Amino acid sequence: MCIKGEKPFTASLIPWIPSSFPHSPTSQKPQSSRKARLTNSFMDCTMNLPLLKITTSDEEGCAYLSEKIHKLTTIIEDPSGLSFSTAECVDAYTLVFDLCTKRGPYEEVSQPVYDHYKKLLEEYIELIVFPSLKKEDGVLFLREFVMRRVNYNVMVRWLLRIFEYIDRHFVPRNKLPTLEEVASTLFCDKVFDEFKCKAKDVVITLIEQEREGEQIDHGLIKQVLTIFLEVGGVNNMKPYEDDFEAHLLENITSYYSKKASSHIYIDSCTKYMLMAEECLKGEKSRASHYLHSSSIDKLLEKIQHELLLVNVNQLLEKKQSGLQVMLQDGKHLERMFNIFSNITEGLDTVAMLFEKHVTKVGMALVKEVENATSDEQGFIRKVIKLNDKYTGYVKNCFMDNALLAKALKQAFEIFCNKSIAGISMPELLATSCDNILKKGGGYEKLGDGDMEEMLEKVVMLLTYVNQKDIFAEFYRKKLASRLLFDGRAGDDREMFILSKLKQQWGSEFTFKMEGMVMDSRLAREGQENFENYLVENLPGKSQISMKATILTRAFWPTYKPSDLHIPAEMRNSIEVFTKFYESKNHRKLTWIFSLGTCKMVGRFRSKAIRLRVTTSQAIALLLFNTSDRLSYQGIKSHLNLTDEDVTRLLHSLSCAKYKILNKEPNTMTISSTDIFEFNAMFTSRMRKIEIPLPLVEEEKKEVLEDVNKDRRYTIDASLVRIMKSQKTLDYQQLVMECEDLLNRRFKPDIKAIKERIETLIELEFLARDGDDPKTIVYVS
């Protein structure tokens, strides 16, 4: 029973308990002195009972008790009047004792007294509690309700003392509810059940008033709610939850749902979020004054649900102020995240809309390229900017929330795997790296730090690309041309980006590229050895000076060796080098002339100009040392190349920017009947010129073919690796595990995996299980 609630009244109403009162429950006297006083008090009792006879009948006794209780009631109602003396209390106790024991200790006579106790309380409730509660309304009713509860408790305490004997012997013997339990059940069933609705209504009305800004008596509400909490007994929250909390939540729900629907159309997203934030804060602080702590979370959840979750789409999709605008301006994002991160499922929608927005922005960039309002490299720059911006938001405003980070990644994956105006993203990224790294890519002015940052960002974008192996293949092609043709390409920078790539996707990914850089470094060192060799072994013999780069076949892209016919002076140098190489190594050399360049001097009429050309161009030009005019067919038979190559080559020398050769007839295309002649009149402002030979268009197709071939090996390797460790595996699971393993490098086609499994079955590396064809077994 609650002591707190009755505090204002205790001073005058708690019965004075004589120190001699037997077994007083509040007695704090030490146990040792009790025995002596006990005997003493019994003597007192008998002496103080002149009016009562031992033979009092039940009726008489009950009447006497009723009379005493009436007196008590009056005293409780009006403490200033009569007083209830110790003697009277002791008398009543003795009477109960007598009534219960008059027919000897073995005869059961306590039942009528027990019933009488109940009756007395019922009478008290009916005569005193009911009328006074019915009379009042509103706040006054609540006050009355609280006071009645306190008085009832006081009453019960008196009765407990008087009827204590029953509680001590009769109740435990018959396993009946204790007097206290009877009292609280009576209160619960008669008073509480009758008035709980009324009380709840008034309390909710008060809470509503407070929500609108009025002052209310927090203490009173807390007292009323304490009754709700206590009435069901210890640890029984049911009356509170069912009879009050549920109604309050209902009320709150309808209030905030109304509020939400009236605001959602009018307010801007930011204003609405501010409003919601304020509501939540206010409701929380109000609730903490009088609600049970368990209710506060439920309350807030309801409010969040009504204000935010129900309208989340409408709110964040507002055209003028919704998520899109917030993301564009980078404002209020933190507030939005804080509001929604507390709501279960709240962030789901935010993430979904975030992903949608980023995808939209990204796709718009893709469109720009398709409509030719932006070029591919500009696109990459914009995507990098976009990535910076949104990763920044995720990190700073969204606290690195995993859900939102995932949404961002998914959005980028969508448009980073689209083909951009016919060019795939991996190829674009490879070109982008090439532009940054190569000479003349427009990035020469960048400092090392800036360049490294740029490269890092390009590598970042690669994480969104599924077909990373295509990037690797294109990258190697570009790297090859940087290493072979671009004398200045810095090894440090090459190694820097390779280390970044390695960090992300492992050494398997960069193994070949690193080998390529290593080859070109070794070639530079090897050149010195070769020159020394020339001095030692062939002193005095003049020949064309030559540099050869040894490319390890496994690292470099595949090149077709051509049947180019090499003139004698070059052949001599090649033979010397071959001899030199074979004196130290036992590997077979294959010459790739298509990757060679030559520096030669053109003695034109006005001045001599240095020309930088490819090997095949050089050989074609050398032909004009011995003859003035040559036909297309003549040149072709000398070079021993295909029509396609010859046309390309002659075009570059006679129809492009620098016209080293004159052509008859003088048209812009090459035909097999043309005649060529050295253009002695050619001149240029520069002393050194470079004549580029356009690349063959097939290259891209070749790269993709190489990738496909590589993929087959990679899939095979993964399948065998999985099966080697698992021995037997469900077919579908094998496909899935293989997919997982490959995902780092490219997004494999399921059909390709299935095809490879079948090939491996045919080659007897794998087999289907004899009993279950859906299970694959590793054949060792």
Add this chain to the structure above:
Amino acid sequence: MRRSSTRRSGQQNPTASANSTPVDLYRSASSKAIIKELERIDHLFQSYVDKSSGMIDPEGIEQLCSDVEVDHTDVRILMLAWKMKAEKQGYFTLEEWRRGLKALRADTIGKLKKALSELEKEVSKPPNFLDFYSYAFRYCLTEEKQKSIDIESICELLVIVLGSQYMPQVNSFVAYLKTQNDYKVINMDQWMGFLRFCQEANFPSLDNYDPDEAWPLILDNYVEWMREKQSLHQRRTLPKLLWIST
């Protein structure tokens, strides 16, 4: 004591001899019969054998077919080969011949003829059929290290082996094989896959066909082809139906 013991031993002896003699008699009789049967089987072999190679060659098999009044492309001849566990297509060795005919208990042409129809029943039992089906594929591998069979032969083989049980499936699959260009040969896995397909997939609705169930890719492609054909068919028939209803 002695008497009784001798009597006992005397009693034992005759029972022992009485027990042993019928068994021996039976044994010798059955072994005699077996030897005779074997002789007749060998004799039968001699009537078809090609003297130079010591095996029954394609010509001999054709002769055998006409003797048992069965076409040489009949599935029963393939079943006979399965029973013999014949290794090389078109040839039976003496050992294979003995193995097969002994198991069939056939030592004359007449008995063999009867046994062949019995054999058909035996093969149709599920585990036997699976074994027979995979044997049929292996039997067609004629070259050393050959692992797959060209589409044309596969189509014929499918009709022979599965034609009686799964006619609609076989016809449809053969039609697919003849129109597609992705596959020129069929391997064992694909061959076994088709039997599972016939046994498990609802035909022709294919509504329970799930590509995630470890089917060989060729069957995925086949089902795709089928579904396309079906939807095309539906699209073609739909306007007609509409026209009729109006």
